[in-house]
Amino acid sequence: MDGQARRKRLIEIIRKSDKPVSGTALANELDVSRQVVVTDIALIRANGIEITSTNRGYVLASENKCKRIIKSHHNDDQILDELFAIVDNGGCAENIIINHRFYNRLEAPLNVSSRRQAKEFMEAIVSGKSKSLSSATSGYHYHIISADNEETLDIIEQELKDLGFWLPLDDWILQ
Incomplete structure (x- = not known):
């Protein structure tokens, strides 16, 4: 899976979750290191998608709020x-x-x-x-x-x- 597809999947995982998703869980799901997840999150944010890091994991800002x-x-x-x-x-x-x-x-x-x-x-x-x-x-x-x-x-x-x-x-x- 290339970086763009991985970031798309990362957003999809967080969006579908009803609770924060830890970086470790994302890394395991995507079969990458936690550092790759952190880098991907930064790239996603740079493209204007609001992902928030909480003490329990990542959450996607609600687009309808x-x-x-x-x-x-x-x-x-x-x-x-x-x-x-x-x-x-x-x-x-x-x-x-x-x-x-x-x-x-x-x-x-x-x-x-x-x-x-x-x-x-x-x-x-x-x-x-x-x-x-x-x-x-x-x-x-x-x-x-x-x-x-x-x-x-x-x-x-x-x-x-x-x-x-x-x-x-x-x-x-x-x-």
């Missing part, structure tokens, strides 16, 4: 409240973005779409193994949130407003 950027402000003790407001209403916190005074725009994937994932994320922060990216900007940050439709995004945004986390977007984020 609506997305919205929101600005938020809260302290680390309120991270779980924010994430629960997103996932309990049918959303996924795809990433976190900060606008650091010296480092400029920094972005990291989250892909939190369930309470369990939110709790796992928070456990890493509470344990001291990690710090929240927003702690570098005194709690100010942005998320790309995805959901099945705009109405769901509206509900999530309203709940974040009700919690006092939501802020209007700055111009730089839209550039």
Whole structure:
């Protein structure tokens, strides 16, 4: 199987799976090394197909999801409240973005779409193994949130407003 056919098959495997697919499982299925899978994923991404790497494996971004950027402000003790407001209403916190005074725009994937994932994320922060990216900007940050439709995004945004986390977007984020 040549590289192009292998990458097509890789996308097909991830698309058909109802859960993340590990790099090892993909390597075994395609009879290649894990490094070949990593390289193929990079080439696929470079061609505009969104494949996300999670701690459980690779997932294909849903082509039918609506997305919205929101600005938020809260302290680390309120991270779980924010994430629960997103996932309990049918959303996924795809990433976190900060606008650091010296480092400029920094972005990291989250892909939190369930309470369990939110709790796992928070456990890493509470344990001291990690710090929240927003702690570098005194709690100010942005998320790309995805959901099945705009109405769901509206509900999530309203709940974040009700919690006092939501802020209007700055111009730089839209550039």
